[in-house]
Amino acid sequence: MRVEIDLPLLLPYxxxxxxxxxxxxxxxxxxxxxxxxxxxxxxxxxxxxxKEFPSLKIEIAPGQSGKICHLLLLKxxxxxx
Amino acid sequence: xxxxxxxxxxxxxxxxxxxxxxxLDLEKGVSPPLLDELFRVVHTLKGSxxxxxIRGIGxxxxxxxxxxxGLRSGETEVRSGLVDVLLMGFDGVxxxxxxxxxxxDLPPPEELIREIAGYGRGNSPELPAExxxxxxxxxxxQPPDAAVEKAGDGxxxxxxxxxxxxxxxxxxxxxxxxxxxxxxxxxxxxxxxxLEDLAGLGTIAxxxxxxxxxxxxxxxxxxxxxxxxxxxxxxxxxxEEVEEIFVFVVSDENRVVVKPAGEYVxxxxxxxxxxxxxxxxxxxxQEPPFSCEHLPYVVNVLRQQEKALKLAAGDVxxxxxxVVRRILERxxxxxxxxCEQYPAADPGEEKERLLGMAGTILDALGAEYGADxxxxxxxxxxxxxxxxxxxxxxxxxxxxxxxxxxxxxxxARERRQSAFRVQRETADALMNLxxxxxxxxxxxxxxxxxxxxxxxxxxxxxxKDRYHYIDRxxxxxxxxxxxxxxxxxxxxxGRFPRFVRDQAxxxxxxxxxxxxxxxTRLDRDIIEKIYDPLLxxxxxxxxxxxxxxxxxxxxGKNPTGVIRLTAQRQGERVVIQVxxxxxxxxxxxxxxxxxxxxxxxxxxxxxxxxQEKLRLAFLPGLSCKDEISDLSGRGVxxxxxxxxxxxxxxxxxxxSSPGRGTAFVISLPFTMATSEVLMVRVGQGVYGLPLxxxxxxxxxxxxxxxxxxxxxxALLRGEIIPLLPGHLLLEGQxxxxxxxxxxxxxxxxxxxxxxxxxxxxxxxxPLAGELKRLSVFMGAAVLGxxxxxxxxxxxxxxxxxxxGQDKGGIRLAGGN
Numbered sequence: 001m002r003v004e005i006d007l008p009l010l011l012p013y014x015x016x017x018x019x020x021x022x023x024x025x026x027x028x029x030x031x032x033x034x035x036x037x038x039x040x041x042x043x044x045x046x047x048x049x050x051k052e053f054p055s056l057k058i059e060i061a062p063g064q065s066g067k068i069c070h071l072l073l074l075k076x077x078x079x080x081x
Numbered sequence: 082x083x084x085x086x087x088x089x090x091x092x093x094x095x096x097x098x099x100x101x102x103x104x105l106d107l108e109k110g111v112s113p114p115l116l117d118e119l120f121r122v123v124h125t126l127k128g129s130x131x132x133x134x135i136r137g138i139g140x141x142x143x144x145x146x147x148x149x150x151g152l153r154s155g156e157t158e159v160r161s162g163l164v165d166v167l168l169m170g171f172d173g174v175x176x177x178x179x180x181x182x183x184x185x186d187l188p189p190p191e192e193l194i195r196e197i198a199g200y201g202r203g204n205s206p207e208l209p210a211e212x213x214x215x216x217x218x219x220x221x222x223q224p225p226d227a228a229v230e231k232a233g234d235g236x237x238x239x240x241x242x243x244x245x246x247x248x249x250x251x252x253x254x255x256x257x258x259x260x261x262x263x264x265x266x267x268x269x270x271x272x273x274x275x276l277e278d279l280a281g282l283g284t285i286a287x288x289x290x291x292x293x294x295x296x297x298x299x300x301x302x303x304x305x306x307x308x309x310x311x312x313x314x315x316x317x318x319x320x321e322e323v324e325e326i327f328v329f330v331v332s333d334e335n336r337v338v339v340k341p342a343g344e345y346v347x348x349x350x351x352x353x354x355x356x357x358x359x360x361x362x363x364x365x366x367q368e369p370p371f372s373c374e375h376l377p378y379v380v381n382v383l384r385q386q387e388k389a390l391k392l393a394a395g396d397v398x399x400x401x402x403x404v405v406r407r408i409l410e411r412x413x414x415x416x417x418x419x420c421e422q423y424p425a426a427d428p429g430e431e432k433e434r435l436l437g438m439a440g441t442i443l444d445a446l447g448a449e450y451g452a453d454x455x456x457x458x459x460x461x462x463x464x465x466x467x468x469x470x471x472x473x474x475x476x477x478x479x480x481x482x483x484x485x486x487x488x489x490x491x492x493a494r495e496r497r498q499s500a501f502r503v504q505r506e507t508a509d510a511l512m513n514l515x516x517x518x519x520x521x522x523x524x525x526x527x528x529x530x531x532x533x534x535x536x537x538x539x540x541x542x543x544x545k546d547r548y549h550y551i552d553r554x555x556x557x558x559x560x561x562x563x564x565x566x567x568x569x570x571x572x573x574x575g576r577f578p579r580f581v582r583d584q585a586x587x588x589x590x591x592x593x594x595x596x597x598x599x600x601t602r603l604d605r606d607i608i609e610k611i612y613d614p615l616l617x618x619x620x621x622x623x624x625x626x627x628x629x630x631x632x633x634x635x636x637g638k639n640p641t642g643v644i645r646l647t648a649q650r651q652g653e654r655v656v657i658q659v660x661x662x663x664x665x666x667x668x669x670x671x672x673x674x675x676x677x678x679x680x681x682x683x684x685x686x687x688x689x690x691x692q693e694k695l696r697l698a699f700l701p702g703l704s705c706k707d708e709i710s711d712l713s714g715r716g717v718x719x720x721x722x723x724x725x726x727x728x729x730x731x732x733x734x735x736x737s738s739p740g741r742g743t744a745f746v747i748s749l750p751f752t753m754a755t756s757e758v759l760m761v762r763v764g765q766g767v768y769g770l771p772l773x774x775x776x777x778x779x780x781x782x783x784x785x786x787x788x789x790x791x792x793x794x795a796l797l798r799g800e801i802i803p804l805l806p807g808h809l810l811l812e813g814q815x816x817x818x819x820x821x822x823x824x825x826x827x828x829x830x831x832x833x834x835x836x837x838x839x840x841x842x843x844x845x846x847p848l849a850g851e852l853k854r855l856s857v858f859m860g861a862a863v864l865g866x867x868x869x870x871x872x873x874x875x876x877x878x879x880x881x882x883x884x885g886q887d888k889g890g891i892r893l894a895g896g897n
Contacts, residue, residue, distance in 0.1 A: 014303035040272040047292035
């Protein structure tokens, strides 16, 4: 099962994303974030997801907004997901 | 004042005592181990201030820590005046600690902060090349690219190449740590903008994030900030320009550290520090593991956290628990311990969890150091920490260190278990109770005598047996309590290096202070009171004793003079010596001065031996020095020194040799808490004489009691011994019926007594009120049978007798 989240990984949306994930992520194999926006709050969310659901695969749409954060996440978080 | 602040005051005092000698050692040579040690102590001080919520001291120590960190990393040049700046800074801390003790947590003086922060950036001359410190501790500082090349072993190849290329192109390479507080988002900051601004200055490389503080999703508060970022920046910009990007962000909570990269990388990844980890950078999101040098500091920090939590019973300070958790999580991460637990909602429960975490980390550290490896399983259970230390995950961390056989490591846990702090009041109470027990025990021997008098021999024998048993226990207990009560003389000696340094500088003299026997233990009351006399003697040695460097050279001496402070236990006494290798005391000049001041007649002086003239130095108001300086020369001091030493039950002797120096030898009882006295009967009164002052007791025939020049003397083994007029000073008449019993004192004088009644261990209490005027008594004690015993001051007895005075004691009080 895969879960798609269509909200940007930005601070104002993180709480809503968190609630959705807590409702839907249990039992899912993969989460896809379809919006490419990403900031530090988004990185925190990804790290928290990994800690709560270690076997879950995470995919984030590539994008230019928050490129540095993307690079960081790509290298430091996605690498071993 | 809160418990945390009280504890901080104690710790600050202790840490500042450690800091000063370390700073002074920097004058002998700046070395990385010394800077590291100093940094650690200052960091501990800062941490303690932070935990206790003392902002002012925290700010100043933070500033000093930055300076030391800059020196360690090589970012700040070692220049002349370093020791002065540091001493000034720590003097500032001391003053703020004193303010805090008085209830004021004041901000540090701005000019002091400016002075410390400005060190290394001003125009003060650099030290000669050979005195500069290299990052590795040997040879001159390496050029930055050399440092990076060496550090490159621990960096990914592509990052290393970017850094080296940048350096070779003449660019700067900085390592940045962005460690923001939990409220970073709420304060309206946006990390993305900051990073983009940073990228605008050059190339970002080796970007990494530490997510270890981020909780699991179910516990995540999106508005809390938990990340720590590290990165390298290759740029043409200066450090100030880089720092300017964060100018609106940086605060106590939001820390941004910008450091030249080569040095920083070296520190964290050199193979020498983590041999098992060579060639491998720390895993993403992880801090580097502990190295051997970190461990004492880590243990110290953990103990502070434990202590802070234990003290926070009931009223947990707002914000304390998250701070402690943060520190423990970081330590756990660096110790290779998996931390899977998250804050409990209930403060009490959270406190217990954190205590468990601290205990587990300490246990793990202890285990790795070869101490007790079996930590209590329940502890691990409550803390929620899993220790992979024995596994591969710990390679290169403390497990690796343990294999290297660290000399310090084995004692970390032992120290924690074998030492703890005792409040002064508790030590006082223990000492008093131990003394009372001795008095109470003494009363049993009186009961034995009473029973014997009444013919109840069987009961007397039984009680005597019990008495011996209690006597043994109470003596053993007293010895143990004495161990708490005695302090090393170093407590006093340690105060002199700074004083000697400062005063020698002021006087333009070159002086080495040598101390020896600092571990000799002495009664803490004496320790507290002996400082001033020693200070007088050291001052005199500096000002009067040691010559100017040019005069010393002319005299064929080393231009650097030596002052020695030594201590040695000799039986029941401790001998402290203050000596110098200076010009010595000119006894003729001293005698001449005594005559010109009208203190002595020329005839009196002419009949004196050299040693007697030397003793004139103790005359009140007499000084050989014509000029009065800040230090000495007012003629005030030596008599005060002698009086204080006497009050402490000691004696002082002086020896001097022209051109070779002077030595003052102070002999003190090692404790004042209990005294052994010889009980004597004079007339109808019973008095005590300190046993330490008694040379012997003898019986002499009446024919050997004579009068010489109007003064009573005794002829003892062909020697004339002056007799103290005890019958005048004390109650009753001396009975001379055919023979007399004499108590011969160390000072070669004898006190005629009716009878010697035996020895007794007593606690001497000073006389109070009007009785204080009776200087012939040093105090009084309660005997086992409830009677009060007046204890004679042999020195005063002698002085009064020699001066023909009879106002120091005499019949006003009498014996019991």
